[in-house]
Amino acid sequence: MENILQFQGISKSYGSKKALQDVTFSIGAGKIVGLLGTNGSGKSTLMKIAAGLIQASAGTATVTGVQVGLETKSLVSFMPDRPLTESWMKVRDAIQFYKDFYSDFDSEKARRMLDFMNLNERDRVSTLSKGMNERLQLSLALSRNAKLYLLDEPIGGVDPVARTKILDAIVEFYSEDSTVIISTHLVRDIERIFDEVIFIKNGSIVMQEEVEDLRIRHGKGVDDMFKEVFAE
């Protein structure tokens, strides 16, 4: 089966600081993968390279065998840790923006997600709370029928009720023949939805395992493994 995402020897430096060091991994289709690490471990950098927002200093990254670039932007739906809307927009303008530029955007799915998330199309984006904004960003990202979804800290900085809602939305609305990569350091809340986990520490991959294998081989859940790997 073709890998959805493949990183081969990817390194990224910001001046003297190495954000990623020789990262090599591949992810198949139809999985929900947790990209787990502490703050500053390289999760966002890895996602930005996969999304085509930044260039790697070395190595190659491909999405469905195609080198990351203009073409793969149509295949990848990225939800970064900041809003993808403009301050003048209403919710319906944000929907229209995505509909205008992404041919795989499903307006009907977007409307169902807005209902699920209790969002009103007439609301101004600038008046939404942080939690409601996260719900909107997630609705926009998951309303595309993309091959690869990249969600960067989707539950960071939101209340526990909103967190549950967001996680339920991910499970409910993602396309099952696509792959979802979720980066987070809030492992306990989210581990229930993962098929596979990748631990990243100081810019290097330290472990990539299926969640089931983790339990069988190490006798530990994801949260316990996270604490063991990142213990100081």
Place this chain on the structure above:
Amino acid sequence: MIKLLKYDFRQNMNTILGTFAVLIIVQIMLAITAQVRGWDQTLVLGGSIALYMIVSCSVIIMMCKTFRTNIMAYHIRLLPIRPVWMIVSSLLLGMIVVGGVVVLMMIHTMVYRENFQILMQEVELSLLSNKELAIIFLRVIWNCIVTIIMILLAITVGYSVQKGKRIGIWLGIITFFVLQYIVSWIETKLFYQTDKLSLPFIETNTNVINTGINAEIKANILDFPWGLFAFELVVTGLMIWAITYLINKRVEV
């Protein structure tokens, strides 16, 4: 590209409408005040033209800010569109808005055509035909486009630097002036026959006399500078290529 232009317009709608509203209000106030106080119409015309020039300059600033926002915005950089459309969209935005300013000027001229005709009697434009005027106008537009693309390249160079924002700003400014100087120097060496600072097909002679300024403009259409135009076309193409390359490879959000 039209979709990107639509969102660039929406992004700047408040600024555009506000600027036009202020321009119209100030022009009306200037005209009324001049009439009531009996100001010299030459001064009023000068003030009016100055206001239109200021608005046109602010449009250039708006274009550059829009371009800068687009190259640094996550939601734009994630779009499956070629970076060249960011350049074209910013340019078209500016041209359309300036077009609106020109339309406003024409309406203004028609409303005050009596005063305008009296003033225009002082300026002899009869030596130039409509065709020559049109070519001079297009030449000015083309020069503006080339200069604006140079500014956009300078902005892109500035944002390509990862070492720090301040270094990037200074690098961008230096890039613009160096590029201007190099292109002008090459053009002077290749296409200008005299040491005078004049365009190859437009010769200006200006004499300041007691009652005003006597300016003579001769446009020799038969000597249209195809070589210069081709050179500038190549330079513009290279600048657009450089902007696209830098956005793809170096400018990081």
